[in-house]
Amino acid sequence: MSLGENIRNIRKNKKYSMMKINELTGLSKSTISDLENDKSSPTSETLQKLANALDVSISDFFDSDIPKSQSKNQLGYLIEQYLCNLNFNIICDSEGNIILDTNDAQYEISELDIKDLQKCVDSFIKFKVSEITNKSRKISKINNIPIAAHNDFSNDGEQQKLMKEDLDEL
Numbered sequence: 001m002s003l004g005e006n007i008r009n010i011r012k013n014k015k016y017s018m019m020k021i022n023e024l025t026g027l028s029k030s031t032i033s034d035l036e037n038d039k040s041s042p043t044s045e046t047l048q049k050l051a052n053a054l055d056v057s058i059s060d061f062f063d064s065d066i067p068k069s070q071s072k073n074q075l076g077y078l079i080e081q082y083l084c085n086l087n088f089n090i091i092c093d094s095e096g097n098i099i100l101d102t103n104d105a106q107y108e109i110s111e112l113d114i115k116d117l118q119k120c121v122d123s124f125i126k127f128k129v130s131e132i133t134n135k136s137r138k139i140s141k142i143n144n145i146p147i148a149a150h151n152d153f154s155n156d157g158e159q160q161k162l163m164k165e166d167l168d169e170l
Helices: 003-013 018-025 029-036 044-054 072-085 111-135 157-169
Strands: 089-092 098-101 106-109
Touching (some): 018 029, 029 044, 072 089, 098 111
Antiparallel strands (some): 089 098
């Protein structure tokens, strides 16, 4: 589902009218309609207003690309690798504490902090992908067969007949 469809579905599941969302967010009904119909892309501020009004997280507006069956350990590993790429390390000490190791200090953090960080990263990446795809040219996956722009035998009557038949089939 698209971002707009997800926003609309969440709003309808909560049984909120566009007027109610207007009251809660200050967004005009036409803006809400444009967002729900994917005619415009929301800013991060607008997404936060909608999330607050609907009492959901921003990530709820996006389809999850991570299978639900994926274990917590795999998700933890992914965020750990991501942090490592940013020069942060996650250390689990012998007492079961989770330590965030930075260049200048170490910080004891909770598993909830890691989960919250994962949600934020997921939300931001999905938002940016949505932003990029909304401004980019869409290429259909169906019938992506190149069509010749010319034929060296276009002056030949038989070839013209065959080209016309080919075009009629399309």
